[in-house]
Amino acid sequence: MVEITGAMVKDLRESTGAGMMDCKKALVEAGGDMNAAVDWLRKKGLAAAAKKSGRVAAEGLVGVAHDGKKAAMVEVNAETDFVARNEAFQNFVETVTKLALSVGEDVEALKSAPYPGADHDVSAELTHLVATVGENMTIRRVAVVSVQTGTVASYVHGALRPGLGKIGVLVGLEGRADEAVFALGRQVGMHVAATRPDAVDITDVDPAALEREKAILSDQARASGKPEAIIERMVEGRVKKYYEDVVLLEQIWVHDGESKVRTVIDKAGAKLTRFVRFTLGEGIEKETTDFAAEVAAAAGTN
Numbered sequence: 001m002v003e004i005t006g007a008m009v010k011d012l013r014e015s016t017g018a019g020m021m022d023c024k025k026a027l028v029e030a031g032g033d034m035n036a037a038v039d040w041l042r043k044k045g046l047a048a049a050a051k052k053s054g055r056v057a058a059e060g061l062v063g064v065a066h067d068g069k070k071a072a073m074v075e076v077n078a079e080t081d082f083v084a085r086n087e088a089f090q091n092f093v094e095t096v097t098k099l100a101l102s103v104g105e106d107v108e109a110l111k112s113a114p115y116p117g118a119d120h121d122v123s124a125e126l127t128h129l130v131a132t133v134g135e136n137m138t139i140r141r142v143a144v145v146s147v148q149t150g151t152v153a154s155y156v157h158g159a160l161r162p163g164l165g166k167i168g169v170l171v172g173l174e175g176r177a178d179e180a181v182f183a184l185g186r187q188v189g190m191h192v193a194a195t196r197p198d199a200v201d202i203t204d205v206d207p208a209a210l211e212r213e214k215a216i217l218s219d220q221a222r223a224s225g226k227p228e229a230i231i232e233r234m235v236e237g238r239v240k241k242y243y244e245d246v247v248l249l250e251q252i253w254v255h256d257g258e259s260k261v262r263t264v265i266d267k268a269g270a271k272l273t274r275f276v277r278f279t280l281g282e283g284i285e286k287e288t289t290d291f292a293a294e295v296a297a298a299a300g301t302n
Contacts, residue, residue: 002032012037060084060137062168062278063097064154069177070146071154072100073168074110075278079135089137090164092129096122096139097163105142143170143276150174150270153185157193166280167193175270184268187255188248192277197248200272205247213242248275 004027012023012034022041030036060077061084074097076089083089095116103110111123118125122139130137145152150173158166169189173181199205217238221231243250249262249272265272 004028004032008032008034012041060280061090061093061160061164062156062166062280063093064156064163064168064170065094065097065101066152066154067098067101069148069150069152070101070144071152071170072097073143073145073154073170073276073278074100075140075142075168075280076137077140077281077284078133078137083133083135083137084160086133088129089133090161092125093164100142100144103142105144107139107142110142111139141278143278145170145172145274145276147172147174147273149177151177151182151185153182153189155186155189155193157190168278169193170274170276171272172274173265173270174273175268181268181270184265184270188261188265188272188275191251191254191261192248192275194254195248195251196277197251197275198246200248200275202243202247202250205243210239210242214239217242248272 004024008027009020009023012027013020023037026037026040027034029040059079059081060075063074063076065072074093076093076096078084078089096110099113099116099122100110103113111121111126113122114120115122115125126137126139153171153173155169155171156163156165156167169192171185171188171192173185173188175181198209214235217235218231221234221238226234244252249260249265251261253259253261253264261272
């Protein structure tokens, strides 16, 4: 029996782009023959999928699923918006989002979880979907929000079907667990989708971000030539405005334009414990294509 070495696996991975475990299995199946191993990967659709893995995937869907006092949200990316309308892709996103309810927020653990109704894991199912659809796809991030007493509400913006859309928000509210509180949670989700806060409360604001903001505000105030005592008061006022921009409970409720979010939630007898907002493709650097330059390059001209 031919010994399958780490170097052989590495070489096959570099030539096909397939995963390490898949490369090792291919070499075992091929008795160490590199060409036969490549063919094995191609037949399984793994090499074809791997070739697409370097392409930017910033479209796709955000999925949301509920289970009692818990809700999960998963972002699965593809290369084009067209794939988001593919029924097989939508079913995959729904399935992995429901799986996240029990698996948790670890993306790698979710990829390794058994895929329902199949004899393989989520990662293998995704590889099969990539090979079938013809686009790179990735499971980018996962969030799970739960409460002890109360409810976890959600809001999905741009929904293609229930629980699948372009923006997803989860809102954890401790307190009563009735329809009124759930409806309020959905309204909070709509608010978060619109205002993009960074923190629940002032105490949750990133200290480094706050210090950077104070430094900027101080420099701006000094540029006006005001005395230090006045500068200090100016900065205090501007920090308050900063909190109103980035802290959810300090923001003005978008649904009436006058109340604070804190006041609305307090009146409902609830306590906001956590929110998570996923915007599809947020933070992914998308490629920009210069079509004229591509044509010139293909023609061998400048």
